[in-house]
Amino acid sequence: MTDLNNYEWKVTAAGRVNLIGEHIDYCGGKVFPAALGMRNTVYVRANGTDKINLSWTTLSDKVTLELDKLETYRSLKYGNYQAGSALMWQKAGHKLVGCDMVQDCTVPFGSGLSSSAAIEVSTIAALAAVAGEKAEPVEVAKTAQRAEREYAGVNCGIMDQYASACGKAGHAMLLDCNTLSCEYVPVKTGDCSLVIINCNKPHSLMESKYNERRDETDKALAILREPAKISCLAELDLRAFEKYCGLLPEKIRLRVKHVVEECERVRLAAVAMKTGDMPALGALLNASHASLRDLYEVTGKELDALAEAAQSHSACFGSRMTGGGFGGCTVSIVQTRALSEFTKHVGERYKKATGYEPSFYQTEISDGITVEKI
Ligand code: GLA
Numbered sequence: 001m002t003d004l005n006n007y008e009w010k011v012t013a014a015g016r017v018n019l020i021g022e023h024i025d026y027c028g029g030k031v032f033p034a035a036l037g038m039r040n041t042v043y044v045r046a047n048g049t050d051k052i053n054l055s056w057t058t059l060s061d062k063v064t065l066e067l068d069k070l071e072t073y074r075s076l077k078y079g080n081y082q083a084g085s086a087l088m089w090q091k092a093g094h095k096l097v098g099c100d101m102v103q104d105c106t107v108p109f110g111s112g113l114s115s116s117a118a119i120e121v122s123t124i125a126a127l128a129a130v131a132g133e134k135a136e137p138v139e140v141a142k143t144a145q146r147a148e149r150e151y152a153g154v155n156c157g158i159m160d161q162y163a164s165a166c167g168k169a170g171h172a173m174l175l176d177c178n179t180l181s182c183e184y185v186p187v188k189t190g191d192c193s194l195v196i197i198n199c200n201k202p203h204s205l206m207e208s209k210y211n212e213r214r215d216e217t218d219k220a221l222a223i224l225r226e227p228a229k230i231s232c233l234a235e236l237d238l239r240a241f242e243k244y245c246g247l248l249p250e251k252i253r254l255r256v257k258h259v260v261e262e263c264e265r266v267r268l269a270a271v272a273m274k275t276g277d278m279p280a281l282g283a284l285l286n287a288s289h290a291s292l293r294d295l296y297e298v299t300g301k302e303l304d305a306l307a308e309a310a311q312s313h314s315a316c317f318g319s320r321m322t323g324g325g326f327g328g329c330t331v332s333i334v335q336t337r338a339l340s341e342f343t344k345h346v347g348e349r350y351k352k353a354t355g356y357e358p359s360f361y362q363t364e365i366s367d368g369i370t371v372e373k374i
């Protein structure tokens with residue numbers, strides 16, 4: 001067992017749950033995520049070489065990355081996110097120093113809770129710390145997004161990396177993905193709890209239709225930009241959508257309808273959170289899930305069954321998939337007094353529908369990057 005006290009820095013970054021505002025970050029919309037206590041921790045120390053030696057607390061693998069060959073590690077099963085992050089940080093003009101890194105991830109992989117963003121963000125922040133640099137969280141988030149796009153090949157938006165880097169304990173982030181202005185909204189759920197449940201069908205954004213959805217929204221923007229005078233799809237309001245939707249091919253029209261309505265739901269959800277109106281927030285979650293299922297088509301059998309199982313319990317105000325979709329987690333608002341009944345109900349009903357056992361997570365809303373000298 002590695003003695004983690006022999007390292008110089010302990011750097012962490014968060015996984016995230018998105019309360020609402022799904023598949024609109026890359027359309028310039030506002031999203032409403034929160035950073036989680038589930039996170040990736042990197043223990044790092046300089047090693048005086050030109051190599052990054054990677055190891056993990058939960059894997060026996062060991063990987064060495066040479067600082068001048070960072071382009072070449074794309075096909076690694078483990079270590080590719082770290083290589084991509086180091087490469088993009090280097091490309092952004094930062095100095096890399098050889099180091100030993102132990103990685104400890106408590107965000108379940110493939111859960112839709114952004115384990116990859118937590119790994120990328122914490123790796124970059126660790127590289128900065130060991131090089132004696134104070135990294136600026138928004139720059140780390142943007143660089144981590146480049147790693148995901150240009151190295152891992154997922155053409156993602158900024159939401160996950162931003163939440164992972166810039167989260168604040170006890171707060172959700174009303175993040176405008178067009179301007180990156182962010183309003184921190186206290187998560188006050190009164191006598192309700194936020195419950196995150198994993199459907200335990202791993203998602204893979206790479207294999208999934210994520211990039212296809214992005215292409216569809218890009219196409220929509222190309223068609224609507226001039227006539228509707230917009231620079232991103234999130235600028236289209238419902239009235240303008242109705243006026244111009246005839247220009248869009250049918251499938252794409254459904255995608256855009258989701259984007260337009262989801263933007264409005266985020267606005268209402270922020271109001272509901274600020275006024276502590278949990279039934280209103282719950283209804284918006286339900287509507288968001290239905291739209292992701294019927295218009296955006298990114299849910300799948302398991303997520304639909306899990307959301308339905310939660311929604312069918314009387315103590316649940318609302319439930320929806322969170323993250324990229326095609327598997328992973330749901331987030332639900334449930335009256336705290338009935339949590340154990342709710343858990344039993346969802347477990348049984350979901351298993352009957354799909355054969356999978358769901359996992360329920362206990363996690364708090366937490367800070368983004370943390371850096372600690374050991
Ligand atoms: C993934 C992406 C994000 C966002 C969500 C869907 O998590 O990384 O950028 O697009 O899917 O809201």
